[in-house]
Amino acid sequence: MSSDPADSRTNDLQDAVLDSLDVGHFLDGLCRHAAQSLGEGEEVLCGITLLRDRKAATVASSSESARKMDEVQYSYDDGPCLSAAREQATVDIPDVEREARWPEYMDAISGHGMRSILAVPFDLAGDAKAALNLYSDAPNKFGNEAMERARAYAGEASRSLRLAVRIAHHSEHAEDLATAMESRTAIDIAIGIIMCQSRCSQTDAFEYLKKASSHRNVKLRDLAGQIVASSNANSQPATHFDH
Structure with missing residues (x-):
């Protein structure tokens, strides 16, 4: 039996899809799994930002606190998570208090106790774009190893998220x-x-x-x-x- 952590993560994601009641339930479970696996015993907040029709929304989160952190960024319409989704590039903020980009947003998120942020894009291969957002109240929380793990996690989850977005699109079309x-x-x-x-x-x-x-x-x-x-x-x- 394989002991490869990547195989374990993939199996966990497949189980999450099978056990989910609906798309939202699956994505929330994905966020909780990401927060737990990347937190390494410490609290990490996780959300998924989805960009569709030029609008940003958190489609899933590991907790209500994680959702609120995403919403802080939406109020400025710019920041690491939105940039990661829009530009399809990883954005790492080792220390919010030392970050020169997005100064107003950094002041705001620092006021909520966050010190480090990591945003990794999903590959949705379509008009929709998304990013996995990770927040920690500890500076330098997400090092090179954590970054690679987050990228691998997002890569493995992209196929499932593409399916979820497709299902949601067809559901909306059916309702319309x-x-x-x-x-x-x-x-x-x-x-x-x-x-x-x-x-x-x-x-x-x-x-x-x-x-x-x-x-x-x-x-x-x-x-x-x-x-x-x-x-x-x-x-x-x-x-x-x-x-």
Whole structure:
């Protein structure tokens, strides 16, 4: 049986994926595992910054404290973790109090008790970019060995994170599609109601709905929903694909 630490980390990540209830659960577990394995018995905070559509967000963290440290950086829209993700390069801050880059951010993060930071990019091979963020209240916490371990860890986790981002993207697309379908159904039903009430054609009913929407400054789908609700207060429109 192999005793290679890299094999052990890979097996742990595979177990985390299999045991996870959802994408968020898996990523939080990944952060906790990274914080524990790279902390070497001392507390280390870990978060994952994801950049999509020019927006930064912490998609997972080892703790609420780790999430707050990431959010401090987002308020400045720049810093080691964001740079690591954007430039796809490792950023090491041995001592926050001696770092000349990002002075305002360094003052802020120092005020939270952090002294060293290490940010390692993930390879997502797409438009999305991400970085593994590590924080410690001890200066010079992340030496060369820790840096190599963090890079190896991020490399091994990149494939899993790519899958997680892909799943999240498809889930968001499915939710958007379901919302669009529901809106279309409400509009179709509203048009039918107008046709019955006004004894007009489908085209005329749709034109009436569009003009009313513009005149009242109400979105078409919202006005359609109001018409359906007022027609039958006890009924909610359902898509034709519901079972």
